Amino acid sequence: NAGVTQTPKFQVLKTGQSMTLQCAQDMNHEYMSWYRQDPGMGLRLIHYSVGAGITDQGEVPNGYNVSRSTTEDFPLRLLSAAPSQTSVYFCASSYGSGNTIYFGEGSWLTVV
Amino acid sequence: GESVGLHLPTLSVQEGDNSIINCAYSNSASDYFIWYKQESGKGPQFIIDIRSNMDKRQGQRVTVLLNKTVKHLSLQIAATQPGDSAVYFCAENSNNNDMRFGAGTRLTVKP
Numbered sequence: 001n002a003g004v005t006q007t008p009k010f011q012v013l014k015t016g017q018s019m020t021l022q023c024a025q026d027m028n029h030e031y032m033s034w035y036r037q038d039p040g041m042g043l044r045l046i047h048y049s050v051g052a053g054i055t056d057q058g059e060v061p062n063g064y065n066v067s068r069s070t071t072e073d074f075p076l077r078l079l080s081a082a083p084s085q086t087s088v089y090f091c092a093s094s095y096g097s098g099n100t101i102y103f104g105e106g107s108w109l110t111v112v
Numbered sequence: 113g114e115s116v117g118l119h120l121p122t123l124s125v126q127e128g129d130n131s132i133i134n135c136a137y138s139n140s141a142s143d144y145f146i147w148y149k150q151e152s153g154k155g156p157q158f159i160i161d162i163r164s165n166m167d168k169r170q171g172q173r174v175t176v177l178l179n180k181t182v183k184h185l186s187l188q189i190a191a192t193q194p195g196d197s198a199v200y201f202c203a204e205n206s207n208n209n210d211m212r213f214g215a216g217t218r219l220t221v222k223p
Contacts, residue, residue, distance in 0.1 A: 004155075033210075042201065042213035043156070058210065090155055098144055098205050103155035 002026050006091050006104035013081040013111045021076040021107050023091030031094045032074040033058070033101070034066065036087040043090065049074055050097070081111040124220045131189040133217045135202035138183060142204040147176055147187045150199045150216070159187070159200075189219075197221045 004025045013019055025032065033048035035058075045058030049068040063085060065077040074093075078085060091104040125131045137145075143164040148156035162169045162176045162185075169176050175188040185202050201216035 035213075040215055042215045044213075045210050048210065097210065098207075100146060100158055100161060101203075101211055102158065103148075105155045106153075 004091055004093055004102055004104035006089075006107050008107060009105070010108045011110070013078070013109065015081060015083060015111060017081050019078050019081065021078075021089055021091070021109075023074045023076065023104060024072050025074075025091075025093040025102075026072065027093060027102070028071065029093035029095055029102075030071065031096050031099070032068065033092045034064070034074070034076045035090045035092060036060065037090060037106075038087050046076065046089075078109075083111045085109065086111045121215070122218045122220070124222060125192050127192060127194060127221050127223050129192055131187075131192045131196070131219060131221075133187045133189075133200045133219065135185040135187075135214055136183060137185065137202075137204045139204060139206050139212075140180075140183065141206040142183075143207070144205040145176070145178060145185050146203045146205075146211070147174075147185075148201055148203065148213075149196075150201070152198075156201070192219075192221050194221050194223060 007022045030051045034046040035043040037043050044060050046064050047066040049055045052071050055066050089107045092101045094101045146161040147159045149159050150156045160171045160176050162178050167178050173190045177186045199216040199218050201214045203211045203213045205211045
């Protein structure tokens with residue numbers, strides 16, 4: 001079972017470049033979300049979606065955009081990369097808020 | 113504001129011993145808790161969960177204890193093995209709001 005699939009695994013960007021982190025899940029989950037994980041800190045919510053066509057901001061949304069055109073896909077776009085966005089990014093999904101969250105394997109992003 | 117945290121950032125145990133990893137939470141309205149295991153270079157993996165109407169839940173070699181009086185959560189791993197070496201963190205959820213995560217405890221198992 002694929003679960004939550006993220007690509008790319010690793011990426012190096014120059015400051016000011018844009019890119020999209022892809023995320024797909026095959027569990028028919030309505031709820032999808034993006035987190036970033038920084039050393040010494042817990043996972044922080046960037047954006048989330050409670051269903052196709054609906055997105056909302058999390059704790060640290062600045063510099064990121066998302067869309068949810070289908071139930072399966074939830075891409076995260078960095079509009080103009082900054083060194084502060086160097087982090088590990090995790091996509092996650094669940095049946096709904098308040099249910100177990102399943103994570104992808106992560107995307108390691110470095111902005112130079 | 114409300115926060116989820118851990119008492120210890122690192123824990124080192126001998127193979128075969130039991131491990132106890134602790135987590136404090138401050139939101140008394142939290143009603144759902146999860147423990148995750150994260151191995152190096154991988155995503156967090158669900159271990160066990162517990163809802164606030166319970167104070168103990170057991171899985172395979174793992175037990176989660178919830179003390180709502182002092183807002184404390186613990187994960188007990190029996191007969192710790194080298195494969196248990198990882199970062200463990202807790203997460204809390206209240207009123208179906210977004211899950212909040214602790215920073216994690218790094219468990220090292222010595223042979």
